[in-house]
Amino acid sequence: MLTDTHAHIYLPKFGTEQEAVLERAFASGIGRILMPNVDEDTFASMAELCERYPEHCFPMLGLHPTSVSENADAVLGRIKERRHLYKYCAIGEIGIDLHWDSSYLKEQIRVFEEQLKLSIEMDLPVVIHSRDAHSYVMESIRRVGAGSLRGVFHSFSGTSEELTEILGLGHFYVGINGVITFKNSNLSDVLKGTTPERIVLETDAPYLAPVPYRGKRNEPVYIWKTAERVADVFHISIEQLEEHTERNVQTLFNL
16 A cells, blocks of 8 residues: 555546546555645635545645735634644645745745644644745744654655755655656655655645656556655665555654
8 A cells, every 4th residue: 555645636637537536546556645735725625525535535734835925824824723624634735935936935934934833733744845945944944943843845856965954854754756757857866865764655646747647647546656766766665665655654644
């Protein structure tokens, strides 16, 4: 069994195929799919999907950094009001993204740190989106209190130095998805700086489909292509990788 620790199956890109996508995943041996929230508008569809598949789909609570704008405090307040509605597996997807727009950097930092504090209050891990913002993310984690936090750096594709810094936090993992299969990615080499004990697998569906599906809509069943590549990096079998990553999922998310 594998767990897809990051998939947005509730998004409109799946449309009427949502059920078929999930059934393909379950039939392939994917036992659990963790669902990160994006903003106010995605919450209802995410929650509804998790209610339909309570044994397989698990919701998160969070405000994505690219959804942060001038009214971020009000939006975050309304998201926090939902904290008691469900049993969440994590606070996510949260973080800082400066790839497209840095005009709301102050707001992103403030919202990120408020959600880090929320994770401590709720005793939940965090699922971090960090794009072109590694130093800011690390500063926020240390400012809030790295010793009180645990989580995963979703869609990790950073440098060896950034990996070392993340592992030095003590209670954080890196989420590996289809990027590791891309020809222009050096992630396979970077990952040699860690072990399977600090890795979880994900798809980020519908985004970042692995080779040979690159360019298509991603879905959880494609996680097996990522798993094959990661197993090759560490010179272990798929079965051994499953054992490592599922233990990591259980330790981090306490499902």
